[in-house]
Amino acid sequence: MKARREPLQPAHLTLDAQGVPCSTLYGDVYHSRSGAFDQARHVFLRGNDLPQRWQGRDTFTVCETGFGLGNNFLALWQAWRECGARPQRLHVLSFEAHPFTAADLARALAGHEGEMAGLAQALVDAWPPLIAGLHRLEFEGGRVTLTLAFGRIEYLARQTEARVDAFFLDGFSPRVNPQMWSRELFGQLVRMANEGATAATWCSAGQVRRDLAAAGFLVTRVPGFGGKRQMSRAVLRPGLGRPAPRPQREPVIVVGGGLAGTGVAHSLALRGHAVAVFDPMFRSGPGGSHEGHRSAAMTPALSRDDNPMSRLSRAGILLAHQRWKGLHDAYVRCGSLLRVPESESGLWRAALRELAQPAEWARWCEAHETEAQVGHALRHAGVWLGAGSRVRPAALIAILLAHEGITVHPRAVASIRAGGTGWQVLGDDAAVLGEAPRIVLATATHTPALLAALFPDAHYPRLSAMQRMGGQVAFFRAGDLPCTHAIVAGAGYWLPEDGGIHTGGSTYVFDTAVSEPTESGFDSVAHKVAGLLEIDAARLRAARAQPSGWAGWRVAFSDHLPMIGAVDARESVWLACGYGSRGLSWMTLAGEIIAARLNGEPQVVERELLKSVRAR
Structure with missing residues (x-):
């Protein structure tokens, strides 16, 4: 608990005698004096056989153990841009105990030129407030994501959920920063690893190599960079790891066209899912559920102990701001x-x-x-x-549901049954309105009855309350x-x-x-x-x-938290309900939680927060 509640201690931009950024906390430099990008390309990209390994993949995920100034991320992003056979979506999960302020980050990256200068500026513009926890940033229309884990890695590594293909091990030296190189940390990395996952680091210390091997990697030494004779490369042992995700972009039905259903539908449509949304209120237009609701407030939930509601509210509002900041007709901060x-x-x-x-x-x-x-x-x-922020709910819903991957249907769903490609939704006359492999119930008070008919032997204590x-x-x-x-x-x-x-x-x-x-x-x-x-x-x-x-x-619900999660083992039926008076705060968050799970992406909040809102 203590690790979570410790406030962040930001880094401060300091240069050593050679003009290289260094840490006064650890007495070490952020990158080789031979060049940050050359180091990133030699050690981390080539060390993980990138970009060759991601060619032909739908999605590819990298985990970095020390974000620093973001040079590895920028080099990876540039390589993704330049690769003709790049994955459709590139995800990066990066840990950082001492993030820089946006102002210091901007100063540190100010010397970049050409395309890299534009990438660096985009990173600075998206930089989140320095608050412990996970922060999801989106670039390239969401095709490149960066999930920043601010705080102590020994805590956050246990709290992150991801399916990783390549690891960039880039903490300060084991002598001054041992928690970044521990066997326990490497064990958490194996927990997140996909089959055949690789790892690379500039470090060739014997203990680090032995601990990587003990965690489940096959480790070799290869020529290093910038005066270092050797570096380490590793690959996960056969038989370990999970199969790499292969998103099918399956169609999804969303029952309910209010804030909850709209948030889920929009997040799924952005990933390429064909989403059908059913709600009789659409007879009054896409924003029919909030017709006449001129303006609404989206204010962060604040508690003196930063409880789960505060943390979920913060995550949801920051995600919403990224998505809505250009929607001036609907959203004003x-x-x-x-x-x-x-x-x-x-x-x-x-x-x-x-x-x-x-x-x-x-x-x-x-x-x-x-x-x-x-x-x-x-x-x-x-x-x-x-x-x-001040939000116009009806306008917001109409804008988000206008995505080309979403169709709206002004029909009430009376029941759901198994059949066809997975699930069929039926109207009052028992006619089939639509079918899809996955379904999301975001229809507030109708959810318990629909769910009870689907799974009559299941019990959901929170839902019954x-x-x-x-x-x-x-x-x-x-x-x-x-x-x-x-x-x-x-x-x-x-x-x-x-x-x-x-x-x-x-x-x-x-x-x-x-x-x-x-x-x-x-x-x-x-x-x-x-x-x-x-x-x-x-x-x-x-x-x-x-x-x-x-x-x-x-x-x-009595705990004032929403319910977001799958209710069956196949994860084919999901709930997104119980938002109370915080529908605006949680609608994007719920959509991202569901979409990340269905598409094998890093999760947007900690595992303990996912547990607090799960359906069962």
Whole structure:
């Protein structure tokens, strides 16, 4: 547990007497003085027989044990670009205990020229906030991915899930950085290895070679680079490893066209799956499930102990930002101010110091700063969350479902049965609406009944405790109300104006048969927003817009976590449900978790987080 909770200690760009980047923490250089790219090509690419080994492959995965300045990744990316028989998708999983800030990384890579300069700039532009855990970056339209594992490798190697074809062993020297060369670490690499996986390193130390052999590699020494007489190459022993994934890009049916179903459908379509989405709400258009829902808030979940909900929310929001940042008609990152009760301000200040997350993600905001941050002066402080975003849900859903690999069907799925190519979905009249080898249930409250009919003898304790809630948001005319340019959140939320209308939220209504805007619901929202903005609720009631609000449904579990995972041994039936009020935060995350599993890609979150949301 301690390894996970330790804040990151970033590296600082330092040059030695020869101008080579070096680590003051370990007293070692980041690459050979004979050249970073020449070393990458000789030691790691040729050492793993690349690009020859990936030719004709659909997908290829590399695992690197020390990201450093990213030179190995950039050299690999360039080699992929230049290879005519390259794999369709190249995945890189890279560990780094002490990542550089984006500013230091930019300075270190500033000397590159030509094509490499463009690749380096793309890496800097995509660089994530320095927070421990996994961070997925996408390049080349998603055909090249980089999964960065920030934190101590002895912890994260046990938490990563991948199917690896080649290993770049590139930690600092075993003398100063022994945890990067331990037998335990090599054992975790074998756990992730595909059959015939190879490894290469500049290191030729006898103990390292013996430990690699003990873990399951056949090790040889070959001529080294840059004054080093020898380096090590290795190949996994026959009989070890898993078969390399061979994605079939099989068709998939998604039941449910709301946020959950849309996120899954979009991630699968980006991989080349033909996806059919069924939802009767499509009769009102692709965004029919959120028709009339003008704006919604996507604010990171924040906890003082960085619990699983916070970590999943963070991963989901960062993934969503990569996918949506160009969708200006649907998505605007504006920041959120999380209001904190004055009685808890000391606890939150202490928690932020202990978490030591970068200010770009979360920082304390004093009361005198609120006018500059939000556009409206408040008497009390809070936590500023730079990733807070305003989203137009209906527009977002319509944009994502417009992908050429997705077809939408305005039909309700009444039942599912085995048959044909795998699973058939049937309408109310028992007519077959579609069939596919795999199916994803993302239809909220209808999921338990559909699943029970498929697997009558199975028991899903979390699913049986599903809670359904109605709720509404309220709309207010802009003008004489505080004209904020950021989200204000706490016991409710307030959004910047959109088309002359502010949205405030929200209510939670249990044990109701219908969910629709009501007078009492509007008053409840007005009361919550008045507390957030520190104004009289009468001002909000006087600014009531027409229509005055929108109502919908939420489905959640008691632990406030979503359910994402397969329910059968063949992984042909998946669930994506229970998002509660965080559908925007988790929709892309769920899609990536499912798509990564089906296509043999590195997972986007740690194994313990996958366990926390699994279906069984």
